[in-house]
Amino acid sequence: MRRVSSWRVGVAGFVIGTFATQALAQTAPVLRARAERLAAGAHCDEALAALAKAAEQEPLDARAHVVAGQCQMRMNLPDAAAASFEQAHALDPKLPQLDLQLGIARFHADDLDGAARAFADARAAGTTGPEIDFYEALLTLARGGEPSGAAEALERSGLARPNSLDPAASYYAGRAWLAARDTERAKQALDRVLATHPDTPWADAARR
Numbered sequence: 001m002r003r004v005s006s007w008r009v010g011v012a013g014f015v016i017g018t019f020a021t022q023a024l025a026q027t028a029p030v031l032r033a034r035a036e037r038l039a040a041g042a043h044c045d046e047a048l049a050a051l052a053k054a055a056e057q058e059p060l061d062a063r064a065h066v067v068a069g070q071c072q073m074r075m076n077l078p079d080a081a082a083a084s085f086e087q088a089h090a091l092d093p094k095l096p097q098l099d100l101q102l103g104i105a106r107f108h109a110d111d112l113d114g115a116a117r118a119f120a121d122a123r124a125a126g127t128t129g130p131e132i133d134f135y136e137a138l139l140t141l142a143r144g145g146e147p148s149g150a151a152e153a154l155e156r157s158g159l160a161r162p163n164s165l166d167p168a169a170s171y172y173a174g175r176a177w178l179a180a181r182d183t184e185r186a187k188q189a190l191d192r193v194l195a196t197h198p199d200t201p202w203a204d205a206a207r208r
Contacts, residue, residue: 028054032064044071062092069105078108100127104135107142115139130157134165141176151176155189167193167202174206 031054038047051060051068060068069084082105089098103118119136134157137150151173158169174189193206 026053028057031057032060032067035064036067039067039071042074044074047071060087062088062095065091066095066098066101069101073101073105073108078105081105082109082111082114094125097122097127099125100132100135104131107135107139112139112142116143130160130165133157134161134169137176138172141172141179147176147179148182151180151182151185151189162196167197167200167206170196171202171206 031050035047035050035054038044038050048068048071051064054060054064065084065088069081069088072078072081072084082102085098085102085105088095089102092098099118099122103115103122106112106118107115115135116139119132119139122132133153137153137157140150141147154169154173154176158166158173161169170189170192174186174193177183177186177189190206194203197203
């Protein structure tokens with residue numbers, strides 16, 4: 001009889017432990033950490049689902065909103081991403097690169113004035129580098145600004161980040177040089193797209 005009782009106690013302990021483990025796995029901090037890991041692995045649907053579950057228990061912190069925004073950008077949802085970055089900004093405006101990410105999301109959501117404000121804030125906070133050069137140049141072109149300076153910034157950013165910003169940087173540099181009526185530099189930029197990324201939609205656009 002004692003053996004049966006011990007067995008029952010053991011089973012009960014196992015079941016209680018299992019439910020406790022499952023409950024712990026569903027707490028907001030664990031869900032947020034899981035979302036970060038999923039986002040880092042480009043599993044954005046699952047990451048956003050984990051964040052949604054976490055938000056049911058307690059408000060998301062600034063870092064969680066940034067993770068959501070980054071995933072929404074990968075999923076081509078710039079309006080949602082901008083909203084997520086804005087929520088992060090309200091909670092912790094000093095997060096690294098947050099103004100830059102907000103500006104990029106606003107630019108892709110066609111909020112050009114909002115993008116300009118975010119890029120200005122990023123510059124004021126000391127942000128530099130090819131990414132902000134690239135997007136400020138695109139913003140200049142989208143707003144009808146001076147094209148030759150934008151073209152030069154695009155070419156610099158493409159050379160600095162050939163694996164991420166090119167061929168887009170070279171393609172838009174070519175268009176900017178055309179707007180500046182510098183056909184030789186435009187041809188050089190567009191030829192660079194054809195040479196480095198043949199048989200892609202960028203190359204097709206460059207040919208046209």
